[in-house]
Amino acid sequence: xxxxxxxxxxxxxxxxxVRLALEExxxxxxxxxxxxxxxxxxxxxxxxALEADDIAHPPFAPPFLKDGDIIIGQTAAILLxxxxxxxxxxxxxxxxxxVHQIQLTIADLVSEAHDSHHPxxxxxxxEEQKPEALRRAKHFRxxxxxxxxxxxxxxxxxxxxxxxxxxxxxxxYADLSLFQAVDGLLYAFPRSMKALLTKVPRVxxxxxxxxxxxxxxxxxxxxxxxxxxxxxxxRHYPELDR
Amino acid sequence: xxxxxxxxxxxxxxxxxVRLALEExxxxxxxxxxxxxxxxxxxxxxxxALEADDIAHPPFAPPFLKDGDIIIGQTAAILLxxxxxxxxxxxxxxxxxxVHQIQLTIADLVSEAHDSHHPxxxxxxxEEQKPEALRRAKHFRxxxxxxxxxxxxxxxxxxxxxxxxxxxxxxxYADLSLFQAVDGLLYAFPRSMKALLTKVPRVxxxxxxxxxxxxxxxxxxxxxxxxxxxxxxxRHYPELDR
Numbered sequence: 001x002x003x004x005x006x007x008x009x010x011x012x013x014x015x016x017x018v019r020l021a022l023e024e025x026x027x028x029x030x031x032x033x034x035x036x037x038x039x040x041x042x043x044x045x046x047x048x049a050l051e052a053d054d055i056a057h058p059p060f061a062p063p064f065l066k067d068g069d070i071i072i073g074q075t076a077a078i079l080l081x082x083x084x085x086x087x088x089x090x091x092x093x094x095x096x097x098x099v100h101q102i103q104l105t106i107a108d109l110v111s112e113a114h115d116s117h118h119p120x121x122x123x124x125x126x127e128e129q130k131p132e133a134l135r136r137a138k139h140f141r142x143x144x145x146x147x148x149x150x151x152x153x154x155x156x157x158x159x160x161x162x163x164x165x166x167x168x169x170x171x172x173y174a175d176l177s178l179f180q181a182v183d184g185l186l187y188a189f190p191r192s193m194k195a196l197l198t199k200v201p202r203v204x205x206x207x208x209x210x211x212x213x214x215x216x217x218x219x220x221x222x223x224x225x226x227x228x229x230x231x232x233x234x235r236h237y238p239e240l241d242r
Numbered sequence: 243x244x245x246x247x248x249x250x251x252x253x254x255x256x257x258x259x260v261r262l263a264l265e266e267x268x269x270x271x272x273x274x275x276x277x278x279x280x281x282x283x284x285x286x287x288x289x290x291a292l293e294a295d296d297i298a299h300p301p302f303a304p305p306f307l308k309d310g311d312i313i314i315g316q317t318a319a320i321l322l323x324x325x326x327x328x329x330x331x332x333x334x335x336x337x338x339x340x341v342h343q344i345q346l347t348i349a350d351l352v353s354e355a356h357d358s359h360h361p362x363x364x365x366x367x368x369e370e371q372k373p374e375a376l377r378r379a380k381h382f383r384x385x386x387x388x389x390x391x392x393x394x395x396x397x398x399x400x401x402x403x404x405x406x407x408x409x410x411x412x413x414x415y416a417d418l419s420l421f422q423a424v425d426g427l428l429y430a431f432p433r434s435m436k437a438l439l440t441k442v443p444r445v446x447x448x449x450x451x452x453x454x455x456x457x458x459x460x461x462x463x464x465x466x467x468x469x470x471x472x473x474x475x476x477r478h479y480p481e482l483d484r
Contacts, residue, residue, distance in 0.1 A: 119363075120374060
């Protein structure tokens with residue numbers, strides 16, 4: 001039975017981290033966000049699944065993945081599950097937990113990327129919190145992004161399996177997620193990120209090489225991907241990038 | 243060999259979620275934050291471990307746990323590790339992942355609790371972002387806390403193992419963490435939380451009963467715990483609670 005991925009239509013968001021793992025694994029999945037009947041149908045299917053009162057393990061929020069009777073929420077938990085099943089994580093328990101630890105740190109970076117344009121919370125539009133976003137984005141660009149990037153660079157440099165991967169000597173879901181995080185940050189903060197990436201050559205190389213993996217390349221060229229936009233987690237507001 | 247827990251001295255913070263699991267497991271551990279030579283020594287030991295250039299798996303931030311040669315960062319990853327080793331999580335893989343998924347959602351709540359008093363980021367004092375904190379805390383109190391609490395209540399109600407635990411019929415690290423999160427929110431937002439808890443009786447009961455578990459009670463009464471304060475994640479600023 002094919003997996004079913006539930007996520008909001010119209011944005012890459014956190015769902016994209018799961019999609020990249022599914023694509024790299026080469027498995028069949030139904031992307032509920034891409035309902036052929038349109039976005040309203042996609043949202044209706046999502047809400048019905050989220051609010052069903054017969055689900056033993058109801059997710060708190062999208063994305064969530066259905067695998068037959070099993071429903072899993074939280075991006076990092078979904079990837080932990082897929083990593084085991086599709087060789088997208090090491091089988092050694094210590095290495096496996098290390099990849100998960102990296103993923104949780106990527107998740108922290110992604111949350112901070114969101115808060116850079118919505119520091120006061122998701123109930124207000126960006127335009128209602130722009131002065132606050134300017135202050136928070138400055139801190140994010142100048143302090144937080146470099147701290148995260150330097151940590152990834154250090155991990156890559158120290159990996160006994162080689163600096164092409166965050167852990168081991170084959171691709172893991174954390175590599176795919178770091179590609180996506182860097183891609184999103186390049187979209188949101190092109191000026192800052194282009195300068196920062198020159199200082200973390202291994203991170204920049206990983207971003208390039210993941211995009212050229214055959215299944216990822218095919219997915220990115222498939223027409224099934226959405227462009228980044230100003231409804232998602234990574235948003236390009238030029239005033240936040242200077 | 244005893245575990246070593248590395249965390250900032252002076253606050254409960256994210257370290258406390260790990261401490262509760264170690265205490266419930268009844269295992270020996272060295273709490274680096276409680277260095278007998280004082281807080282400066284504790285911070286020096288923490289920084290030395292964080293910045294050592296011979297660590298294969300360097301943590302991004304505290305807390306992290308040393309188990310011999312193994313170093314694990316990210317609170318949820320530490321708990322995943324301890325849960326397996328000390329029967330603080332179900333052994334069935336689907337249930338085990340469910341407990342982890344709950345933990346990741348608790349982690350999201352904890353991050354939002356922090357951001358309620360520091361919406362513009364950790365580089366500014368609370369006093370420098372008070373108007374912004376007032377707006378964000380209102381949204382947190384009125385929308386986000388209820389959404390999280392209702393989700394925990396629903397999970398407890400649906401647990402086939404009984405509504406005394408989030409999953410299964412014995413205590414898990416997620417139960418301990420929910421206790422800690424509720425305890426912190428009661429400290430930070432006493433007025434709002436007392437009203438909210440009347441609507442989620444199972445969550446309120448779990449908060450009471452976890453505190454009465456023999457090892458947790460002994461820990462809370464041991465004199466080794468720190469009180470919540472205005473340096474930690476959960477802070478009581480009365481103006482944010484009305």
